[in-house]
Amino acid sequence: GVIDIAADWMNDLKEGVCLSAMWFNHEQCCWDSNETTFAERDKCPQWKTWAELILGQAE
Secondary structure, eight states, X not given: OHHHHHHHHHHHHTTEEESSOTTSOHHHHTTTXXXXXXXXXXXXXXXXXXXXXXXXXXX
């Protein structure tokens, strides 16, 4: 339900944010990306970690 969706979003919010829609969690943000495998999940261009946003570099 709503609590599960909010919990997933808040868990991902610790790591970063979706640039195209900040209310999306990591999975929803990268849903239509070509990088959909688990190994490539951090290559989604719409998802940025806080380090990338603040420091301008990937972790």
